[in-house]
Amino acid sequence: xxxxxxxxxxxxxxxxxxxxxxxxxxxxxxxxxxxxxxxxxxxxxxxxxxxxxxxxxxxxxxxxxxxxxxxxxxxxxxxxxxxxxxxxxxxxxxxxxxxxxxxxxxxxxxxxxxxxxxxxxxxxxxxxxxxxxxxxxxxxxxxxxxxxxxxxxxxxxxxxxxxxxxxxxxxxxxxxxxxxxxxxxxxxxxxxx
Amino acid sequence: xxxxxxxxxxxxxxxxxxxxxxxxxxxxxxxxxxxxxxxxxxxxxxxxxxxxxxxxxxxxxxxxxxxxxxxxxxxxxxxxxxxxxxxxxxxxxxxxxxxxxxxxxxxxxxxxxxxxxxxxxxxxxxxxxxxxxxxxxxxxxxxxxxxxxxxxxxxxxxxxxxxxxxxxxxxxxxxxxxxxxxxxxxxxxxxxxxxxxxxxxxxxxxxxxxxxxxxxxxxxxxxxxxxxxxxxxxxxxxxxxxxxxxxxxxxxxxxxxxxxxxxxxxxxxxxxxxxxxxxxxxxxxxxxxxxxxxxxxxxxxxxxxxxxxxxxxxxxxxxxxxxxxxxxxxxxxxxxxxxxxxxxxxxxxxxxxxxxxxxxxxxxxxxxxxxxxxxxxxxxxxxxxxxxxxxxxxxxxxxxxxxxxxxxxxxxxxxxxxxxxxxxxxxxxxxxxxxxxxxxxxxxxxxxxxxxxxxxxxxxxxxxxx
Ligand code: SF4
Numbered sequence: 236x237x238x239x240x241x242x243x244x245x246x247x248x249x250x251x252x253x254x255x256x257x258x259x260x261x262x263x264x265x266x267x268x269x270x271x272x273x274x275x276x277x278x279x280x281x282x283x284x285x286x287x288x289x290x291x292x293x294x295x296x297x298x299x300x301x302x303x304x305x306x307x308x309x310x311x312x313x314x315x316x317x318x319x320x321x322x323x324x325x326x327x328x329x330x331x332x333x334x335x336x337x338x339x340x341x342x343x344x345x346x347x348x349x350x351x352x353x354x355x356x357x358x359x360x361x362x363x364x365x366x367x368x369x370x371x372x373x374x375x376x377x378x379x380x381x382x383x384x385x386x387x388x389x390x391x392x393x394x395x396x397x398x399x400x401x402x403x404x405x406x407x408x409x410x411x412x413x414x415x416x417x418x419x420x421x422x423x424x425x426x427x428x
Numbered sequence: 429x430x431x432x433x434x435x436x437x438x439x440x441x442x443x444x445x446x447x448x449x450x451x452x453x454x455x456x457x458x459x460x461x462x463x464x465x466x467x468x469x470x471x472x473x474x475x476x477x478x479x480x481x482x483x484x485x486x487x488x489x490x491x492x493x494x495x496x497x498x499x500x501x502x503x504x505x506x507x508x509x510x511x512x513x514x515x516x517x518x519x520x521x522x523x524x525x526x527x528x529x530x531x532x533x534x535x536x537x538x539x540x541x542x543x544x545x546x547x548x549x550x551x552x553x554x555x556x557x558x559x560x561x562x563x564x565x566x567x568x569x570x571x572x573x574x575x576x577x578x579x580x581x582x583x584x585x586x587x588x589x590x591x592x593x594x595x596x597x598x599x600x601x602x603x604x605x606x607x608x609x610x611x612x613x614x615x616x617x618x619x620x621x622x623x624x625x626x627x628x629x630x631x632x633x634x635x636x637x638x639x640x641x642x643x644x645x646x647x648x649x650x651x652x653x654x655x656x657x658x659x660x661x662x663x664x665x666x667x668x669x670x671x672x673x674x675x676x677x678x679x680x681x682x683x684x685x686x687x688x689x690x691x692x693x694x695x696x697x698x699x700x701x702x703x704x705x706x707x708x709x710x711x712x713x714x715x716x717x718x719x720x721x722x723x724x725x726x727x728x729x730x731x732x733x734x735x736x737x738x739x740x741x742x743x744x745x746x747x748x749x750x751x752x753x754x755x756x757x758x759x760x761x762x763x764x765x766x767x768x769x770x771x772x773x774x775x776x777x778x779x780x781x782x783x784x785x786x787x788x789x790x791x792x793x794x795x796x797x798x799x800x801x802x803x804x805x806x807x808x809x810x811x812x813x814x815x816x817x818x819x820x821x822x823x824x825x826x827x828x829x830x831x832x833x834x835x836x837x838x839x840x841x842x843x844x845x846x847x848x849x850x851x852x853x854x855x856x857x858x859x860x861x862x863x864x865x866x867x868x869x870x871x872x873x874x875x876x877x878x879x880x881x882x883x884x885x886x887x888x889x890x891x892x893x894x
Contacts, residue, residue, distance in 0.1 A: 254742035255626055255724050259856040264837040268493055268511040270467035270518045282858050287844055311742060313627045316660065316724075317856060318835075319562040320465065321578035339627050342662055343562060347578035395594060397450045409472075409580075412588050415444065415453055419590050422443040422455055 240405035241352050243377045244333050246306035249296065250370035256310055257317035258344065262326040264318075275322060276329030296370075302331030307374055309336045309366045315344025315355075324348040334376050336383070338363045349398040350408065356383055356392045378403060430699035432598050433667050434633045437573040437696065441556045443590055451592040457555035457572075459585045461488040461528065462541045463519040464837075465560030469583035470522040480526035482589040487550060488523045489531040490516055491540045493838050496800050496827035505533070508839035526586075539803020539829050542566040542771035546650065547805050549679025553668040553693040558585060563771050563853065564663075565656040569649035570676075571668035571696045573633070576657065596633045596662045597705035600698075603638035603712040610887040611715050612781065613648035614773060614851070614870035616640065617655035618718035618728040619710055626726045629661030632706065635698060636666050640712040646675040647777040654772045655853055658725040667697035719758050719883055720855045720868040722746040727855075731758055731873065731885045749857055750865045751847070759883050761867060764846035766797040766824075766878040767860070768871050770834035773851035774802025776809045778871040783815040785875035785889045786822040792881030797824035798840065800832040824878070836860045849877040 266278035284297050291298060308327070314337040315323060324347050327335070334354040345355045356376060358366070365388070366372070374385040378399060383390040394402075401408055431439075443453040459482075466488075473480065480486065493512040495505050507513040516533075523530035531538040537548060542563055545551035553571035558564060560582040567574035577591065584591055601620055620634075634656050636649075644652065649666045656664030666672075673690050676682050683689040716730035723746040729736070737754040738744040747753065752761060768774075768782045779801065791797045799819045801807035807829055810816055816826045832840040834852035836859065842848045844863030851874050855866035869877065872886035879889065 252741075253745070254740070257724070257854070257856045259854070259859045263858055263862075264835045265508075267464050267837055268509060268515050270471075270511075270515055272468045272471075282862055287862055313660075316626055317562070317854060319560055319576035319578055321468075321560075321580060339630065341627070341660060342630055343576055343578060347580065350578065350580040395451070396448075397592065400449065408592060409476075409584055409587060411450065412453070412584055412590060412592065413478075415590070416588065418453070419443055419455070419588060423589075 239352055241333070241354055241378055241402040243375065243379070244306060245373065245375040246333070247304050247371050247373050248307045248309045248366060249300050249305040249332070250309045250367055251296070252311050252367050254311035255313045255316055258315060258320050258323040259317055261315070261323040262320065267320060267322055269322070272325050274329065275326040276331070279326035279330035305371070306331060306333040307336060307376065308332050308334070312338045314340050316341040319343045319347070321347045321351070324351045324353045328353050336363070336366060349395070349402065352402060354378060354402070358383065358390055358392060362388070362390050430702050432698040432702045432704060433571060433635055433665055433696055434573065434598050437554055437556070437571070438595065440554055441573070446595060451594045453590050454556055454593045455590055456558050456585050457485060458545065458550055458557045459486045459589070460541045460545055460557065460559035460564070461486060461519070461582070462491055462559070462561065463515045464492045465579050466522065466582055467515065467518045468579050469560070469586055472583045473587055478587045480528060480586045483527040485589060486528045486586070487531070487545070488519060488528050489538055489541050489544050490519065490533060492831045492835060494533065494830045495838055496830045496832045496840055498828060506839070508837070512838065536804050536808070539805060540771045540774060540831055542650070542654065543775065543803040543806065546570065546646070547679070547803060549676050549681035552676065552682065553672060553696050558591065562657045563654050565661070566650050566654040566771055568653040568656070568663050568665040569646060570672055571665060571693065573663060573665065575663045597631055599629065599632040599634050599661070599706040599708070600704040601634050601636050602707065602709045603636070603640040604709055605639060605712045606643065607640045607712045607715055610872070610890065611717060612870040612872060613644055613651040615715055615718045616712070617652045618720070618725070618868065619715045621655060621659045621726045622718070622728045623708060623710060624659040624726070626658065626724050627660040629656065629659035632661050634659070634661045634664045635704070636664060638712065641666055642669065645777060646671060647775040650775065651772055655725070658853060668693050717870060717873050717886055719873060721750060721752055721758055723749055723855055723857050725853065725855060725868060728868065729758055731883070733758055759885060761847055761883040763795055763849050763877050763882055765842050765848040766791070766795060766874050767800070767833040767848055767850040767852065768798070768874050769800030769802060769832050770852035771802060772853045773871050774800060774806065776806050778851065779806065779810045779815050780813070782871040782875040783818040785872055785879065785886060786824065787818045789822055789879045791823040791878045795878055795881055797822070797878045798827060798833060799824050800827045801829050803829050833860050849874045849883060
């Protein structure tokens, strides 16, 4: 199995300036009883997009933005903190996002995102401020060159080399791990001895 | 070679060190599985024709979606939705097919995933332990390297018993001196998070050291390590000592030659000259019972203090959500509901602490109190000690084991706008029900707050009721 490679993405930004957007905001726990990965787009930011009465808040930016042309989320500091639920990147991808930009992105969320083709991009506070102030601007994320480009800016970012290679080539890390089986077995035998 | 506790455990479980084009491969000693983050992983294995490689190193339990209410007159458990029940059945089917031991409903060993590993003696010093759950850091209390993973990685471990891991950095968290009476592990943990901030630990494994840590029981150490993730850390660890060995001795899952194991485990401590990538020192004597006032766990303060002025718009919005204003005393927040339970504070010692305050007292009018043991074992022990009678006499509810209101996905939740004093780990918006305002605190503080009807200092309630 391979997944869709991620090389270069040019799209507009959707800005959510709130800090510490946790995974309970990204997908509330009551949607976690699913046994499937699909169909979570409706659950993405559900309680931000719908009132307590279940009525869609049409004025909310998450409801009024065309997701086809706005695939890059620019979010406040420390995005994705909280639980390890991989349902969070699944929901964001199903909602239509392909990349998240912030000044810091929580550990497990970051790792989960990379495994699903949602690219986390960490930028400096200055660049971040620029992006927060101009929602909807067009940006290009070039994973091969590890560059974020917008206007006259060329901003380098870094991605774990292995995850980057898997994304660029559409390689599945499980396949690579399975190839290491002789080493894994030798390790286990050595320990049993 | 000298090293830290983390490095020693890492090295013991390293199949292949990091290479220029791939992260290290780490062998996993114990893989804990629950119903919420596993179905999609089993599905991937099926699609690829792969088998669960080491069912013997895998242990499954049911905790997140299960009701804490007893079965109705028709004998059926009151699942919140049909989908929740299907999730439970899916894990049953997957475990059966793969030959994985499942602690099913009705099994006297069942409980929250982070309680059952230690109770069965499966959680041991020097092991690598993972689970599709961020509070896996709990098991670090035994000197294990334990961290949460996502569902894709659950699949990797099921299929290979290994994980790609980039090596984290190490941080020493040193508690200087002893804590004062009435201060618990939960208060110590909230003090660490308040100091580090929600992302201060990102990329690190924390090692807790100092007299106040040594003085903690295993229950307390588990509470401390459990909350490491709330500072963004990948894991938290405490070096094993006699307290650890005494806890484990005689439990079913420990090595046959226990004394030989103990001799080996003695080596699992940071050497005196080991270097850490970062270090913080906390004055243990200055810690008082802690409560949160905002919508992230680092927005916490000593109970005698007041709500600080917000530093930015996000914090201001959080305070508005909580219905508090800067300058307000932390102990003036009115309480609607109290929850004692979860993998943070659902162990026997936690229930004893709550019972000590509730004994001979009543939950205030208008307050609902829910006491949920973390496991069947905890429930049995609490009932043997008569704690359930204390809770019931005080007007609290005594439920069946599970995650319950910690994540509020089984139907146990608060109503919009309610203030809930909770012994769990996250005060995020809506975590305990849409619009619910959560105040995190220790079991003693939660119990005192239930009696007072507002956030209360447990030190005012020590000793028997008047
Ligand atoms: S009690 Fe809460 S934090 Fe612990 S495993 Fe259950 S849901 Fe997760």
